[in-house]
Amino acid sequence: MDSNHAAEASADLEFIVQGAKAGQKLELRLWLRLLSTTKLISQEVRRRLRAEFNTTLPKFDLLAQLFREPEGLRLGELSKRTMVTNGNVTGLVDRLVADGLIVRGTLGGDRRVTVAKLTKRGSAVFADMAEAHEGWLREMMGDVDVATRKTLLGHLGAVKTSVGNHVSEAGQD
Amino acid sequence: MDSNHAAEASADLEFIVQGAKAGQKLELRLWLRLLSTTKLISQEVRRRLRAEFNTTLPKFDLLAQLFREPEGLRLGELSKRTMVTNGNVTGLVDRLVADGLIVRGTLGGDRRVTVAKLTKRGSAVFADMAEAHEGWLREMMGDVDVATRKTLLGHLGAVKTSVGNHVSEAGQD
Numbered sequence: 001m002d003s004n005h006a007a008e009a010s011a012d013l014e015f016i017v018q019g020a021k022a023g024q025k026l027e028l029r030l031w032l033r034l035l036s037t038t039k040l041i042s043q044e045v046r047r048r049l050r051a052e053f054n055t056t057l058p059k060f061d062l063l064a065q066l067f068r069e070p071e072g073l074r075l076g077e078l079s080k081r082t083m084v085t086n087g088n089v090t091g092l093v094d095r096l097v098a099d100g101l102i103v104r105g106t107l108g109g110d111r112r113v114t115v116a117k118l119t120k121r122g123s124a125v126f127a128d129m130a131e132a133h134e135g136w137l138r139e140m141m142g143d144v145d146v147a148t149r150k151t152l153l154g155h156l157g158a159v160k161t162s163v164g165n166h167v168s169e170a171g172q173d
Numbered sequence: 174m175d176s177n178h179a180a181e182a183s184a185d186l187e188f189i190v191q192g193a194k195a196g197q198k199l200e201l202r203l204w205l206r207l208l209s210t211t212k213l214i215s216q217e218v219r220r221r222l223r224a225e226f227n228t229t230l231p232k233f234d235l236l237a238q239l240f241r242e243p244e245g246l247r248l249g250e251l252s253k254r255t256m257v258t259n260g261n262v263t264g265l266v267d268r269l270v271a272d273g274l275i276v277r278g279t280l281g282g283d284r285r286v287t288v289a290k291l292t293k294r295g296s297a298v299f300a301d302m303a304e305a306h307e308g309w310l311r312e313m314m315g316d317v318d319v320a321t322r323k324t325l326l327g328h329l330g331a332v333k334t335s336v337g338n339h340v341s342e343a344g345q346d
Contacts, residue, residue, distance in 0.1 A: 026319065027310040030326050031214060037333045038211040039256075041204060044340050051341075083212075137200040143335035146199065148328050153203050155317075155325040160210045162316035167217050168224075 030159075041140060048136055053129050058084050060133070062092055063101065063118065063126040072105055072115030101125055203332075214313060221309055226302050231257050233306070235265055236274065236291065236299040245278055245288030274298055 042057070049055050061082045066073060073081070079089040093116050096102045101122030107113040118126065141149060219230050226233075234255045239246060246254070252262040266289050269275045274295030280286040291299065314322060 025307065026322055026326065027314045028307050030314065030322055030329070031310050033326060033329045033333065034207065034211050034214070037329055037336065038207050040333060040336050040340065041207070044336065047341055134198065134201050137204050140336045140339045141200045141203065141332055143338060144328075144331045148331060149199050149203055152325065152328040152332065153199065153206060155321050155328070156203070156206045156210055158317045158321060159314055159325065160206065160213060163210065163213050163217065163313045165316060166313045167213065168220055 044140065045133065045136060052132060058082065058092060059096060060129060062096065063122065066102060066116060066118045067123065067126050072107060072117035074113065074115050078116060217313065218306065218309060225305060231255065231265060232269060233302060235269065236295065239275060239289060239291045240296065240299050245280060245290035247286065247288050251289060
């Protein structure tokens with residue numbers, strides 16, 4: 001149900017420009033296709049995380065950040081590095097602590113700074129998820145040849161750089 | 174502030190695979206770049222919709238769907254075609270009615286079916302927004318040459334098709 005819904009909604013966005021002549025509105029078509037492709041993959045990743053690991057994308061994202069930081073991260077920093085808001089990060093950390101995947105600890109010798117760290121089990125669980133996640137992406141993109149994927153990576157990099165150059169200054173516009 | 178946050182968070186996701194050798198984890202890198210590029214553009218579009226039209230992306234999305242359907246759309250259909258949940262679509266429609274941009278009416282001659290339609294003013298306001306929106310995208314992607322943008326559109330289409338072929342059946346997995 002969700003899957004069909006996503007496909008429909010995603011497909012539908014592109015109808016907006018269907019009346020456009022070829023070559024016209026190229027940037028709009030590109031943006032809508034970026035958006036619909038991202039949504040399609042994201043929804044499938046969420047579905048598989050739920051089905052195979054009984055977890056969510058924000059939890060996966062949070063564990064991924066901690067996996068890279070054996071010393072642990074402060075909650076504010078965790079929020080900044082993920083798409084989890086400051087308001088939600090505490091609850092998410094609490095649930096992951098209850099699951100035995102992370103602990104709260106101190107940073108280095110400094111007892112004043114509280115951080116979240118992966119437990120040994122959390123680290124093993126995340127490694128499993130990350131491997132599966134990589135496999136899903138390989139499978140999902142499996143019909144596209146390697147040369148195309150490489151070219152795409154480069155071209156997306158060019159768009160990302162261009163967009164970065166044209167993003168409004170913070171607080172201005 | 175928002176802008177920097179988005180850029181940091183987006184950039185950061187790609188660090189996950191920085192340890193990978195060239196050619197390894199290509200699909201993962203591609204996915205993270207898709208995600209970060211989409212987030213960067215989406216955040217800039219939201220910011221400009223807010224700054225220049227004092228509106229939001231869900232409102233813009235909803236108006237775009239109604240713009241294509243002069244007969245109007247039922248609320249359930251509107252929710253399906255946008256990323257707005259059924260629970261939120263009523264409130265959003267109410268606010269757009271209060272703004273004078275849409276009205277509730279009946280579909281064709283059938284008085285039992287209530288739909289939302291753009292008003293004349295709503296149609297004009299949306300046309301302005303859509304033109305600006307297109308211009309923003311042109312500007313944001315302006316450093317990328319047209320040939321690259323065209324190739325990218327095709328390659329993204331290939332990825333989208335591949336992903337569509339590997340998406341779980343509804344209700345399974």
